[in-house]
Amino acid sequence: MRDQPKPVLRARGIDKFFAGAIALDKVDLTLYPGEVHALLGENGAGKSTLIKSLTGAYHRDGGTIELDGTEINPRGPVESQKHGIGTVYQEVNLLENMSVSDNLFLGWQPVKRGMLDHRQMHRRTREILKGYGLDIDPTQLLSSYSIAIQQVVAIARAVELSGKVLILDEPTASLDREEIELVFSVVRNLTARGMAVVFITHFLDQVFEISDRATVLRNGCVVGTRKLSDVSQGDIVELMLGHHLEATKRKASHASPGDTILSLKGYGKRGMIAPFDLELRKGEVVGLAGLLGSGRTETCKVIFGVVSADHGRAELRGQPIRLNSPRIALEKRFGLCPEDRKTDGIVGDLSVRENIILSLQARQGWTRPLKRSRINQIVDEYVKALDIRLASPNMPIRLLSGGNQQKALLARWLATEPDILILDEPTRGIDVGAHAEIISLIERLREQGMALIVASSEMEELVAYSSRVLVLRDRRQVRELGGEEITTERIVKSISQGESAA
Amino acid sequence: MMRSPRLALYITMATFVLAFLIGGSQYPTMFSSRVVANLLTDNAFLGLTAVGMTFVILSGGIDLSVGSVIAFSGVFLAVILRETGIHPLVAFALLLMITTAFGGAMGSIIHYLEMPPFIVTLAGMFLMRGLAYVLSTDSVPITHPFYDTIQDVVWKAPGGGRFRLIGGIMILAYIVAMLVLHRTRFGRNVYALGGSSATARLMGVPIARTTITVYAIGGGLAGLAGIVYSIYTSAGYSLATVGVELDAIAAVVIGGTLLTGGSGYVAGTFFGILIMGLIQTYIVFDGTLSSWWTKIVIGGLLFAFIMLQKALGWATTRGRRPASDSATQS
Ligand SMILES: Nc1ncnc2c1ncn2[C@@H]1O[C@H](COP(=O)(O)OP(=O)(O)OP(=O)(O)O)[C@@H](O)[C@H]1O
Ligand SMILES: [Mg+2]
Numbered sequence: 001m002r003d004q005p006k007p008v009l010r011a012r013g014i015d016k017f018f019a020g021a022i023a024l025d026k027v028d029l030t031l032y033p034g035e036v037h038a039l040l041g042e043n044g045a046g047k048s049t050l051i052k053s054l055t056g057a058y059h060r061d062g063g064t065i066e067l068d069g070t071e072i073n074p075r076g077p078v079e080s081q082k083h084g085i086g087t088v089y090q091e092v093n094l095l096e097n098m099s100v101s102d103n104l105f106l107g108w109q110p111v112k113r114g115m116l117d118h119r120q121m122h123r124r125t126r127e128i129l130k131g132y133g134l135d136i137d138p139t140q141l142l143s144s145y146s147i148a149i150q151q152v153v154a155i156a157r158a159v160e161l162s163g164k165v166l167i168l169d170e171p172t173a174s175l176d177r178e179e180i181e182l183v184f185s186v187v188r189n190l191t192a193r194g195m196a197v198v199f200i201t202h203f204l205d206q207v208f209e210i211s212d213r214a215t216v217l218r219n220g221c222v223v224g225t226r227k228l229s230d231v232s233q234g235d236i237v238e239l240m241l242g243h244h245l246e247a248t249k250r251k252a253s254h255a256s257p258g259d260t261i262l263s264l265k266g267y268g269k270r271g272m273i274a275p276f277d278l279e280l281r282k283g284e285v286v287g288l289a290g291l292l293g294s295g296r297t298e299t300c301k302v303i304f305g306v307v308s309a310d311h312g313r314a315e316l317r318g319q320p321i322r323l324n325s326p327r328i329a330l331e332k333r334f335g336l337c338p339e340d341r342k343t344d345g346i347v348g349d350l351s352v353r354e355n356i357i358l359s360l361q362a363r364q365g366w367t368r369p370l371k372r373s374r375i376n377q378i379v380d381e382y383v384k385a386l387d388i389r390l391a392s393p394n395m396p397i398r399l400l401s402g403g404n405q406q407k408a409l410l411a412r413w414l415a416t417e418p419d420i421l422i423l424d425e426p427t428r429g430i431d432v433g434a435h436a437e438i439i440s441l442i443e444r445l446r447e448q449g450m451a452l453i454v455a456s457s458e459m460e461e462l463v464a465y466s467s468r469v470l471v472l473r474d475r476r477q478v479r480e481l482g483g484e485e486i487t488t489e490r491i492v493k494s495i496s497q498g499e500s501a502a
Numbered sequence: 503m504m505r506s507p508r509l510a511l512y513i514t515m516a517t518f519v520l521a522f523l524i525g526g527s528q529y530p531t532m533f534s535s536r537v538v539a540n541l542l543t544d545n546a547f548l549g550l551t552a553v554g555m556t557f558v559i560l561s562g563g564i565d566l567s568v569g570s571v572i573a574f575s576g577v578f579l580a581v582i583l584r585e586t587g588i589h590p591l592v593a594f595a596l597l598l599m600i601t602t603a604f605g606g607a608m609g610s611i612i613h614y615l616e617m618p619p620f621i622v623t624l625a626g627m628f629l630m631r632g633l634a635y636v637l638s639t640d641s642v643p644i645t646h647p648f649y650d651t652i653q654d655v656v657w658k659a660p661g662g663g664r665f666r667l668i669g670g671i672m673i674l675a676y677i678v679a680m681l682v683l684h685r686t687r688f689g690r691n692v693y694a695l696g697g698s699s700a701t702a703r704l705m706g707v708p709i710a711r712t713t714i715t716v717y718a719i720g721g722g723l724a725g726l727a728g729i730v731y732s733i734y735t736s737a738g739y740s741l742a743t744v745g746v747e748l749d750a751i752a753a754v755v756i757g758g759t760l761l762t763g764g765s766g767y768v769a770g771t772f773f774g775i776l777i778m779g780l781i782q783t784y785i786v787f788d789g790t791l792s793s794w795w796t797k798i799v800i801g802g803l804l805f806a807f808i809m810l811q812k813a814l815g816w817a818t819t820r821g822r823r824p825a826s827d828s829a830t831q832s
Contacts, residue, residue, distance in 0.1 A: 057704055078706040089704050097697035097764035098690070106694055108704045115685040141507075157705075369727065 006198045008033050008137040008164050009054075009085075010070060014052050015062030016046075016220075018399075020127060020391045023049040025061070025220045026059050033295040036187060038207045038228070039200045040240055041217035042140055042431040044389035044402025047200050048090045050217070051169055054089050067164065072299045077105070086162025088154045090200070090402050090429075096143035096150075101125035103142050104157050128156050133182050142486075145341060147174045148292050152315045155183055156196060166190060167198040170402065172206060174430050176292040176457070179399045184210050201344035202403070202431050204233050216240050241433045257467060258282030259450050260318075262420055264303070264334065268313035273298040274476040275311045279419065285442060287466030288455035288493045295475035296455035297339050303453065304336040305329045330363050334420035337410055345409045348398035352390055353379045355397045356411045363416060382411035383439070387434060403430045410438070414445075421445065422453045461487040504654070509814055510758030511770045514807075518773045520779065521780050529787045535663030537783060542669030545779040547731040548749055549672040552757075553679045554605075554723030555750040556771045560683070561716045561765030562696040563612065563619035567626035568724040569746035571601050573739070574634040575728020580642035580738030590648045598725045604630070605721020609714035625745070634740035641739035644732060652733055668730045675723065679768045692716060696763025752800055753778055756807050777803070 008032040016024035024046050031037050039047050039385040053060040056074035065072055067083055074080035077087065080185045096102040101121045110117045110124070125138035126212055132152050142150055155171050166187075172180045187197050199211055208228055209212060212409060215225045216239045224239050260281050268275035273295045280286060288296045302309050308324030314320065316332060323329055326336070340346050358380050361370055379393050390400060397405055406429050413421060425437050426442075446452060456462050462469055469486050471479040471494040479494040528530045542549075544578035551568050558565045575597055582593050604626070612622050648781075653668040691712045694702040703709050732738055757774030759766025781799045785791045 076706070077704050078708065080704050087704075094705070095694050095697035095700070095701055095764070098693055102690060102693070103705075106690060109687055109690065111687075115681065116690070117689065118685075 006033075006069070007031055007066075010066045011054055012066075013063040013218065014050065014053055014060055014065075016049055016058060017061050018391075019407075023220050023310055023445075024053060024060075024385065027217070027220070027222050028115055028224075029054075029215055029222075031198065033194040033196055034191045035212040036191055036210050036454050038211040038214035038268055039198055039217065040207065040236065041387075042240055042433055043407070043429075044401040044432075045217040046220040048169055048401060050222075051087065051089065051198070051200070055085055055167070062182060080160050081107075084163030084169065085165045086158035086160070087167040088158045088171050093428065094146075094154050096141065098142060100129075100136060100142055100145070100153060101138035103153055104128065106158070107224050108161065110435060122477075125232055128160065129153070131182075131186065132156055132369040133179070145182070146293065148176065148179060149173060152183070155186075158187060162190075162195065165196050165198065167200075169200045170202070170429055171199075172201060174292070174354065180206065200378050202429065202435070204236060204432065207236070211344070218242060229237060237248060237432050238430070253315055257284035258449060261316065262303075262304045263315045265313050265315075267302065267309050267314060269298070269302050269307055269309050269311070272475065273302055276470075278303075278470075280453065282419075282451050283446055283449045284467035285446050285452045285454055285465050287336065287462040287469040287486075288453065288472060289459065289462055289469050290472030290495060292457065293475075294472040294495075295477075296457075296472055297424055299470075299472065300336060300338075300422045300453065300455055304334055304422055306336070310433040318469065328428070330359065330416070333416070333419040335359070335413035335416050335420070336422040337413045337424060337426060339428070346351075346397050349396050351394045352383075352397045352408055355408055355490060356382060356415055358392075359412050360415045378409075378415050382415060385414075386411055403434065406430055407438075418450070420451045420453070422455075424455045425457065426454065427456065427458065435461075461492050462486075462491065464486055507758065507765045509759075509769065510807075510811060511767045511773075513810060514756060514758050514770050514773045515778070517803075518777050518780070519775060521784075525780060525787070525796065527782045529562075529784075530536055532783065532787065534657040534813055535571060535661035537663075539659065539663035539665045539669065540780045541776060541783060542672065543664075543666045543734070544782075545775050546666075546668040546672040547727040547734060547743075548746060548753070548778075549775045550727040550730060551722050551746060552750040552753040552771045552775055553675050554720035554727075555747075555754050556679070556757070556759060556766070557683070557692060557716050558619075558720045559751070559754050559759055559761060560696045560763055560766055561692045561713065562699065563713075563716065564623060564751070565605075565608075565717065565720045566623040566747050567604075567608065567630055568720065568727070569743045569748075570627045570634065571604065571721060572632035572728040572731055572743040572746060573741070574637075575601065575725050576629045576732040576738035576742055577637045577642065577740050578738070579729065579732045580644050581637050583644055583646050584642060585640055587829060590646055593689035594729050597729065600763075601725030601728070602718050602722035605724070606714050606718035608721070609717030610710075611671060612717065613710050613713040618720070627721045631740070632694065636739070637740070639740060640737060641737050643737045645736075649733060649736055653736075662699045668733055671726070671730060675726070676772050688712065693764055696765070698764075749778070752804055756800075756803055758807070758811070 001307055004227060007030045010030045011418065014024050014027040027050055029050070039050065041047050049058065052058040054065060056076045072083055072495055074083060080087070104125050105121050110120045122138045129136060134149060134152055136145060136149065142153065151171060151174050155168065173182065175183065201207060211228055213225060213227050216223050216236065218240065249267055258281055260279050264278040264281040265275065266275040288299055290296050301307050303323065305323040305325045305328060313320060314323050353375065357370060357375050364370065382391065383390065388404050388407045389409065390404065397408060400408065410426060425438055427438055430438060439461060442452060463486055466486055469481040469491060470477055471481065471491060473495060481494065520728065527631045551572065554568065555565060578597055579593055582588065583590060608622050608626050611617055612619050652667055657665040659665055683692065691707045694705065694713050695709065699709060731743065753774035754771050756777060757766065757770030759770060778800055782796050785793060785795050807809060
């Protein structure tokens, strides 16, 4: 497929410096027409920075970029778009205050007699999104649709704008298998037409499924470019981390959970999640499995009181309790690490340190500030424990790489030392190394007697740490799996068949 | 925070109709074409200012200088027509260039120096007011015959209403603004900027150009409002139109535009202006109420509309559709 030696895009010696850090050090990247090129590396390795430097979103400090043999110098996303490079940046999605078709067509709207042609815009939006299996109203505000749909719209926009190169920075992080399938088929169509696609992700299965070659970054340097047909996943992981990684296996010792700490009976909220029962014991991890929109996030939110339940009873350590606000949950030593870190989690302009102690301070009350030394001790401890890569804890958290923001958010909740910790997609956007660390962290917390509820779309991960798995489907709990039943196959089967609760 | 912007617009329109009906049921003469004509004439300069303010607020900014710009414009015109022999139309053109450039300059400072619009336009407000004082501290009458000609352009409607040119200019400005905001790329970029400037940048919106243009439009329309005001009063006075920027902001908010930017309609602002004018008219008709009641009612309305926006935002975010509802199952 790649016998033509002329690259579409060739970047040489790309440098990027931030105050106090070298983010990219003489990075080379070559893209051939018709290939899917994976860009891999740990959190903070510099993948997103490379993309931003290539497309002009950042001003690069050195290096040249050639497109089809001629040097280009895009000074901003507009110019790179004009050159035919379409990009979906990590995190920054789209404009929630505008309609779906506005988002898809912003900057290249069809014009008729000097005025925007809304009718054509809406029609074409429908057509384009049909290709991704979406049948939605283009005139509605983007904010009225889920994150997954927004992500698909962002991809569709980049695809439409890219004539030569399409860059996708963690596009599939919030997508389901079915949607990923559609995105991949679009990508295959594009490469068949001779386009080059850059694909950044932490899901190695997806990398091997769709990509032809991979370039691996470590600490801002390229450590290798490989043809994926020649290497194994283990090789790539070793290249990324610089050392070998043990495969995560299910631990056998899930035997002895303690007393029941939280008991929910007929708990639910109309329109969000059908009534369910849950007995949560100390020292166990209850996994929530299911597709996107199956009610995983809703379950987490109802338990934490982000939305108050309208059915059922809750008992905490045998005492009836009303969990109708996060404030109460926080007082009772619950923690919830939410799924959508951009809107529900981080406070971008506050420092990493402030973000980490936010919840702890909130529980203490703002009138009783934590001691400076104590804060530093907590922050240092978690930065070390979770291996958060940063120049200094004083830097605004928005400057951290996506995965490191996620880790800082996790640190925030761990710092409150909760009795019950709810994690919604704790490993989204986290690299393989940190992924393994978080899994072992969950195990450690469980052994220390914490009760955890973890929602995840990754089956292997659930299998690795869950004592029990609740399978959700269409906002309803359909099955509970325990002990020997917890295998990837069983979970997948329960999700797809929706066998009724035994 | 998201909400349904259209609903807010409809509520503003309904409020206007309701207020009109209530006023009319007490004072049937309020339904006359005379009242309507006066509503447009008396609020023309404020209406024009509010159009510019809508652009600025939609883009996520604020412009506090407009009241001073109007006063400056009045004094500038009065003095230049008194001192020189140039034709008022030339003076108008000159003034519009000055105020547009002034707005553009504020926009450049806001963008390139990354200063908060509040501070920059506050400085602009003092600067313009100061310049007006420098030109003249007294009220300067305008006696040019061309002003009489303009004032004689009147369309007499059945029922005794006299629709003047300046009201027409205001309505025209709203129509043009609507077309620009909804039917041009620039207009959509204004909304994008107000939604999130970081996202808009990555989506390819020319942030610098859009920001500067938005404030230039604000300044230009304030200059036009100044011209209209000088026609309306036939004078220029440096102490005039103090606090008009706040009235304009109030009209924009009552019109359903979100103060944080990115959401709203210029048509809403039009009804915001009409509602405020209506309250004033009602108080004049009543005769016993102090004119300060206007401020009190507007204060109450503002509060009510902000609460309403909160409620709408809350209602729409709760109704977010999950992925599984709209993905076509294959
Ligand atoms: N504006 C900035 N100022 C200072 N440092 C920055 C800035 N932007 C990024 N960095 C740092 O540069 C490094 C590379 O970040 P980048 O976002 O490129 O990582 P990444 O490979 O995309 O990681 P992830 O997989 O977590 O998304 C990180 O250590 C980050 O903290
Ligand atoms: Mg990244």
